[in-house]
Amino acid sequence: xxxxxxxxxxxxxxxxxxxxxAFVSLLMMLPVPEPADPPGGPLPETNFAVVNVTVFDGExxxxxxxxxxxxxxxxxxxxxxxxxxxxxxxxxxxxxxxxGLIDAHTHTYGMVLNDSLRxxxxxxxxxxxxxxxxxxxxxxxxxxxxxxxxxxxxxxNVATAPGGHGTQFGVPVETLTSPEEAPAFVAARRExxxxxxxxxxxxxSTFGADIPTLDRETIAAVIEAAxxxxxxxxxxVSSLEHGLAALEMGVDGLVHVWGDEVISEADAxxxxxxxxxxxxxxxxxxxxxxxxxxPELLRDLHPEDVSDMQRQTxxxxxxxxxxxxxxxxxxxxxxxxxxxxxxxxTDAPNPGTGFGISMHGELxxxxxxxxxxxxxxxxxxxxxxxxxxxEDRGRLERGRIADLLxxxxxxxxDLSRSAEIAGVWKxxxxxxxxxxx
Amino acid sequence: MAANTRPAxxxxxxxxxxxxxxxxxxxxxxxxxxxxxxxFPVFFYLFFAVVFQSGGPSLAAPTYMLATYGVFGxxxxxxxxxxxxxxxxxxxxALLLKRTTPMPAGAFLFARVATAAIFGAxxxxxxxxxxxxxxxVELHRSQWFSLAGIILAAVLPxxxxxxAIGAWAKQQAAVAVVNLVFIGMSLISGLWxxxxxxxxxxxxxxxxxxxxxxxxxTLKVIDLDLGRPIWFHLVLLGGQTAVCLVAAALGFRRxxxx
Numbered sequence: 023x024x025x026x027x028x029x030x031x032x033x034x035x036x037x038x039x040x041x042x043x044a045f046v047s048l049l050m051m052l053p054v055p056e057p058a059d060p061p062g063g064p065l066p067e068t069n070f071a072v073v074n075v076t077v078f079d080g081e082x083x084x085x086x087x088x089x090x091x092x093x094x095x096x097x098x099x100x101x102x103x104x105x106x107x108x109x110x111x112x113x114x115x116x117x118x119x120x121x122g123l124i125d126a127h128t129h130t131y132g133m134v135l136n137d138s139l140r141x142x143x144x145x146x147x148x149x150x151x152x153x154x155x156x157x158x159x160x161x162x163x164x165x166x167x168x169x170x171x172x173x174x175x176x177x178x179n180v181a182t183a184p185g186g187h188g189t190q191f192g193v194p195v196e197t198l199t200s201p202e203e204a205p206a207f208v209a210a211r212r213e214x215x216x217x218x219x220x221x222x223x224x225x226x227s228t229f230g231a232d233i234p235t236l237d238r239e240t241i242a243a244v245i246e247a248a249x250x251x252x253x254x255x256x257x258x259v260s261s262l263e264h265g266l267a268a269l270e271m272g273v274d275g276l277v278h279v280w281g282d283e284v285i286s287e288a289d290a291x292x293x294x295x296x297x298x299x300x301x302x303x304x305x306x307x308x309x310x311x312x313x314x315x316x317p318e319l320l321r322d323l324h325p326e327d328v329s330d331m332q333r334q335t336x337x338x339x340x341x342x343x344x345x346x347x348x349x350x351x352x353x354x355x356x357x358x359x360x361x362x363x364x365x366x367x368t369d370a371p372n373p374g375t376g377f378g379i380s381m382h383g384e385l386x387x388x389x390x391x392x393x394x395x396x397x398x399x400x401x402x403x404x405x406x407x408x409x410x411x412x413e414d415r416g417r418l419e420r421g422r423i424a425d426l427l428x429x430x431x432x433x434x435x436d437l438s439r440s441a442e443i444a445g446v447w448k449x450x451x452x453x454x455x456x457x458x459x
Numbered sequence: 460m461a462a463n464t465r466p467a468x469x470x471x472x473x474x475x476x477x478x479x480x481x482x483x484x485x486x487x488x489x490x491x492x493x494x495x496x497x498x499f500p501v502f503f504y505l506f507f508a509v510v511f512q513s514g515g516p517s518l519a520a521p522t523y524m525l526a527t528y529g530v531f532g533x534x535x536x537x538x539x540x541x542x543x544x545x546x547x548x549x550x551x552x553a554l555l556l557k558r559t560t561p562m563p564a565g566a567f568l569f570a571r572v573a574t575a576a577i578f579g580a581x582x583x584x585x586x587x588x589x590x591x592x593x594x595x596v597e598l599h600r601s602q603w604f605s606l607a608g609i610i611l612a613a614v615l616p617x618x619x620x621x622x623a624i625g626a627w628a629k630q631q632a633a634v635a636v637v638n639l640v641f642i643g644m645s646l647i648s649g650l651w652x653x654x655x656x657x658x659x660x661x662x663x664x665x666x667x668x669x670x671x672x673x674x675x676x677t678l679k680v681i682d683l684d685l686g687r688p689i690w691f692h693l694v695l696l697g698g699q700t701a702v703c704l705v706a707a708a709l710g711f712r713r714x715x716x717x
Contacts, residue, residue, distance in 0.1 A: 055597040086682035101519035
């Protein structure tokens with residue numbers, strides 16, 4: 023070997039090439055994540071993770087999160103979770119994952135729980151149904167199992183006057199007439215496992231009718247008795263005057279916003295100060311004014327999933343449309359601006375609404391009333407759970423039930439994307455629906 | 460001789476490679492340079508990302524630190540090599556000696572940049588091995604390559620900083636200045652501690668540092684950046700590098716004119 027051959031002049035290029043090759047080989051052998059399947063195929067159940075997804079956690083959006091579900095509950099939500107080998111993964115890129123929606127105002131009837139679930143509503147707050155039906159459905163919410171129904175929380179029997187609003191539907195209603203009956207009435211509801219007490223204050227004056235209703239003393243006594251039993255007292259009112267009076271009586275929440283007048287900013291501030299929540303049910307206020315979101319929702323949501331009953335109730339109209347929805351929307355705007363907790367509820371299956379499907383319309387109406395996308399979604403998730411003191415759902419956080427809604431696209435940028443359902447899990451089990459096929 | 464018929468570029472490359480070899484060897488034999496630049500980032504990562512984070516529910520911290528300690532890992536050899544090394548060679552007259560040789564100036568610069576890149580590659584290699592096999596970090600293949608690519612490319616803007624310091628500071632001062640920039644810029648730019656844990660004032664200040672932008676560009680690869688657009692970082696980084704190069708040129712003109 024000559025000196026020239028040993029010279030670095032000849033060896034250097036080889037050393038450089040070897041170094042580069044070694045570096046590239048090192049990069050080639052570093053560990054890569056297990057593959058994640060894009061949604062669209064069969065979704066995993068019970069134990070799985072949705073990875074690299076934008077999350078709405080019940081309060082705010084967070085990008086690039088992993089959500090780990092274990093035994094039907096959320097085990098962890100975070101960035102780059104240390105997931106076990108072999109855990110099925112759903113690729114969440116380009117999607118938004120949020121807690122299953124809570125419709126805070128429905129009436130249990132027909133296929134409500136099944137119809138709701140297909141549209142991502144995993145829990146309904148029923149604001150009046152037969153106590154026996156509520157009793158039959160309640161246990162399901164205590165167990166984590168494969169189901170085709172949303173979970174039910176219910177007021178059961180409502181507090182109303184004989185012949186008053188609520189007695190016209192054919193469901194037997196235990197009525198009351200005097201303040202003295204209030205404690206026994208509430209005790210009976212507690213016995214029936216009512217989750218809260220709902221009071222009807224409706225004299226029909228806003229729509230030209232004359233309906234018997236509870237007097238103020240009785241209403242105040244029922245609120246007091248509910249609080250004595252540690253139950254929330256919520257109220258149906260349909261005028262601003264009644265809403266303000268209910269506030270004075272110490273009500274915890276209103277299950278409608280009125281449509282007769284726009285609330286003043288000062289009065290809105292009083293609601294905020296008292297911590298009273300409002301479930302405006304703009305969907306039904308819109309229908310009561312003769313407007314409808316039906317065509318829009320039937321266009322945007324998976325038509326194969328819409329049941330005959332959903333189609334039918336969406337197409338129905340109120341017998342005497344009155345007023346406009348603008349006053350209601352403006353009141354919600356002011357209430358929200360004042361800091362009042364607004365919850366999303368549809369009052370389905372009233373005319374112009376459909377179980378589940380109308381929640382996607384209610385979200386849009388809340389946005390129209392000035393709520394940010396995050397606030398509108400919180401109204402349908404975290405805020406709803408908080409307002410009713412429910413701690414096992416409504417948020418994506420460790421320990422809560424894996425009730426999940428996966429939608430395609432950036433929900434924060436466009437709330438109407440809530441209709442583009444790519445997956446629903448109830449108790450960690452994927453829900454079967456047309457969008458899954 | 461056949462060799463003489465080769466194109467000039469061939470010889471330029473040969474000279475550049477040879478100069479790199481000597482530059483690399485002399486750096487390696489300088490423990491004050493080699494040990495801290497190679498071991499600091501690796502030991503920091505070992506303690507903060509592997510030992511402290513072991514068994515945690517999230518790999519966000521070890522993944523974040525992989526990117527930022529990687530940038531930190533090339534910052535050292537780049538600014539020390541140019542900043543201190545150049546000031547030293549100039550003040551001892553070695554630079555003047557080199558200028559009398561027929562070696563092209565390009566080869567001289569290439570050798571220093573390449574030396575920093577080699578040290579950087581060794582640091583990256585060690586960090587990546589620790590991250591992948593000790594901390595449990597998993598990245599897509601494209602992410603591993605992108606990280607390595609951006610971190611290695613960081614040698615250029617960092618060398619520009621070193622060049623500017625080396626051009627202006629005297630040998631003794633250069634050590635102090637380089638250390639100040641090395642530590643101060645790393646900390647404020649979020650290379651040691653996640654930047655969103657730093658006070659807002661520091662986050663605002665960080666924008667003037669190339670290390671901040673390189674940190675954010677690497678963090679973008681793994682979705683852990685602050686969310687500013689890529690062009691924002693590239694434009695500022697480009698501007699800052701241009702300022703350093705102009706400063707360096709002015710400094711050397713002063714030196715040459717002496």
